[in-house]
Amino acid sequence: FIGIALANNLNPYKREIYPIPFWNSKLGKNDMQPVTAYTVYLQKAQASGKLDGWDTEIFEDDNGKVSGGKITIHRKDWNNPFVWEVTRDEIVQCKKD
Incomplete structure (x- = not known):
């Protein structure tokens, strides 16, 4: 580390x-x-000097539990933003297996 x-x-x-x-x-x-x-x-x-802002979104399931998220990053030198989504399962480990 x-x-x-x-x-x-x-x-x-x-x-x-x-x-x-x-x-x-x-x-x-x-x-x-x-x-x-x-x-x-x-x-x-x-x-x-190329950052042109970002947006975030949190996804919830029908019970209001967080199920994932998304970030959209805008750059001044890109025509299209960078978008990345993750599910809760990708970032939270609740059991050993």
Whole structure:
């Protein structure tokens, strides 16, 4: 984790990178995934001078439970925005398997 942070010039004490624990079913043990803070991406995008805004959307199921989300990023030098969607299952691990 520290090696990845150093290689990417990210400071965990400034909350620029996080160690996210998860169950690795292939290894049969707990593991860790380094995740870069969204603020790092925003800072880099703003520093580029090409950021033209973004929109976010949260999806809910019929019971009002969060089921996913979407982000749309607009750049001044792109004709079409970048759109990314995730489901809740992609980001929340509730059981080991």
